[in-house]
Amino acid sequence: MSERAVTTEDWSAVAADLDAQDPLAPFAERFEPAEGLRAYFDGNSLGRPVRGTAQELARFVEQEWGTRLIRGWDEAWMRWPEQTGDLVAAAALGAAAGQTVVADSTTVMLYKMLRALADGQVAADPARTQIVVDTDNFPTDRYVAEGVAAERGLELVWIESDPASGVTVEQVAEVVGERTAVVLLSHVAYRSGYLADARAITRLVHESGGLVLWDLCHSAGSVPIELDAWEVDSAVGCTYKYLNGGPGSPAFAYLASRHHGILQQPIQGWMGRRDPFLMGPGYQPAAGVRSLVSGTPPVVSMVPLRLSVEQLAEAGIGAVRTKSLALTDLAWRIVESWPAALGVTIASPREHERRGGHITIRRPDFREVNGRLWQEGVIPDFRAPDGLRLGLAPLSTSFAEVATGLEAIRQQLT
Numbered sequence: 001m002s003e004r005a006v007t008t009e010d011w012s013a014v015a016a017d018l019d020a021q022d023p024l025a026p027f028a029e030r031f032e033p034a035e036g037l038r039a040y041f042d043g044n045s046l047g048r049p050v051r052g053t054a055q056e057l058a059r060f061v062e063q064e065w066g067t068r069l070i071r072g073w074d075e076a077w078m079r080w081p082e083q084t085g086d087l088v089a090a091a092a093l094g095a096a097a098g099q100t101v102v103a104d105s106t107t108v109m110l111y112k113m114l115r116a117l118a119d120g121q122v123a124a125d126p127a128r129t130q131i132v133v134d135t136d137n138f139p140t141d142r143y144v145a146e147g148v149a150a151e152r153g154l155e156l157v158w159i160e161s162d163p164a165s166g167v168t169v170e171q172v173a174e175v176v177g178e179r180t181a182v183v184l185l186s187h188v189a190y191r192s193g194y195l196a197d198a199r200a201i202t203r204l205v206h207e208s209g210g211l212v213l214w215d216l217c218h219s220a221g222s223v224p225i226e227l228d229a230w231e232v233d234s235a236v237g238c239t240y241k242y243l244n245g246g247p248g249s250p251a252f253a254y255l256a257s258r259h260h261g262i263l264q265q266p267i268q269g270w271m272g273r274r275d276p277f278l279m280g281p282g283y284q285p286a287a288g289v290r291s292l293v294s295g296t297p298p299v300v301s302m303v304p305l306r307l308s309v310e311q312l313a314e315a316g317i318g319a320v321r322t323k324s325l326a327l328t329d330l331a332w333r334i335v336e337s338w339p340a341a342l343g344v345t346i347a348s349p350r351e352h353e354r355r356g357g358h359i360t361i362r363r364p365d366f367r368e369v370n371g372r373l374w375q376e377g378v379i380p381d382f383r384a385p386d387g388l389r390l391g392l393a394p395l396s397t398s399f400a401e402v403a404t405g406l407e408a409i410r411q412q413l414t
């Protein structure tokens with residue numbers, strides 16, 4: 001049987017059919033239009049602004065900050081870290097209210113939570129001195145783990161992860177034991193898009209007496225998460241990727257309620273203190289998840305996030321995941337239809353069970369190719385040494401966009 005090359009027309013027709021059947025298609029119209037943009041494949045790195053974000057920010061400035069002034073803190077903003085955390089938890093994390101806050105950056109929250117978990121473990125059992133992390137985890141996660149280990153005299157145990165896939169249950173089983181304090185892993189690997197088996201890994205770590213800290217930066221808003229059902233101890237993630245909070249929007253952090261009042265994060269600020277306005281001597285942590293807050297909440301940065309999380313809740317994370325897999329499937333099929341002579345390979349998991357919301361393709365000249373694509377309004381992102389990441393945000397990305405963007409990439413290669 002001869003192989004029939006699928007033409008550009010075929011793929012745009014396939015994409016048009018998929019768009020016509022897509023129940024989430026109307027959501028694409030609910031993002032700010034971007035002039036000159038032909039395909040945006042970076043929703044996993046910086047999500048697009050939801051339409052109405054500018055108006056909501058203006059309304060906030062005029063009607064809340066501008067008129068309520070300092071009274072706004074008592075009337076509402078003081079509670080925004082927990083309230084916004086609950087909104088994120090309900091829409092994206094599978095977590096009951098009262099266990100999530102929005103504050104700080106992901107890096108700072110990773111530090112706070114890793115310290116809280118590690119310190120709690122060492123206090124309970126001084127032999128638990130190991131922090132487990134993987135060699136291809138996102139740089140900030142590795143650096144924070146190195147810093148905490150150095151600061152607390154703990155030992156790092158490295159899992160050698162495959163950059164084209166990710167950390168397996170078997171690899172975790174090999175390293176955890178009676179010396180494990182905390183295991184810090186990414187739910188979706190930032191490079192390959194590998195989706196770790198968070199439930200099985202969490203159970204395994206618990207059987208060894210360890211605690212888990214999941215980094216959800218690349219899964220929150222794209223992959224269903226069940227923090228409560230999986231009995232996760234703690235989790236941290238970005239809100240500016242699939243959660244569309246805007247550049248530098250604050251992180252979220254989850255701490256399971258069974259750990260409240262026991263584990264304590266190290267940055268003892270007045271906003272996480274019981275009765276902060278008593279301005280009293282000595283730090284006493286606030287009750288519940290509020291103790292994860294350290295300083296004044298980044299209120300203005302939560303305004304776009306609150307809008308986008310509402311939209312995610314309306315769409316439903318299950319529907320988002322269904323479309324996410326269909327988008328990466330289409331990208332996969334298109335790349336596979338390219339002639340082998342083009343030398344493009346896919347460095348992501350094929351099976352749905354292990355695939356997150358993005359896939360990575362490789363070719364030695366992709367750094368230069370990416371630069372040219374950006375100039376023509378086709379925006380993937382480049383990850384050294386030779387990867388183009390195709391991050392397909394289900395609410396803002398159409399199937400037609402996938403076909404258009406990949407055709408633009410292919411044309412760069414001939």
Ligand SMILES: *Cc1c(COP(=O)(O)O)cnc(C)c1O
Nearest residue numbers: 105106107138140186190215217
């Ligand atoms: C994007 C990302 C971060 C970013 O941390 P910041 O403090 O927001 O810069 C951290 N971890 C992972 C896995 C990421 O993908």
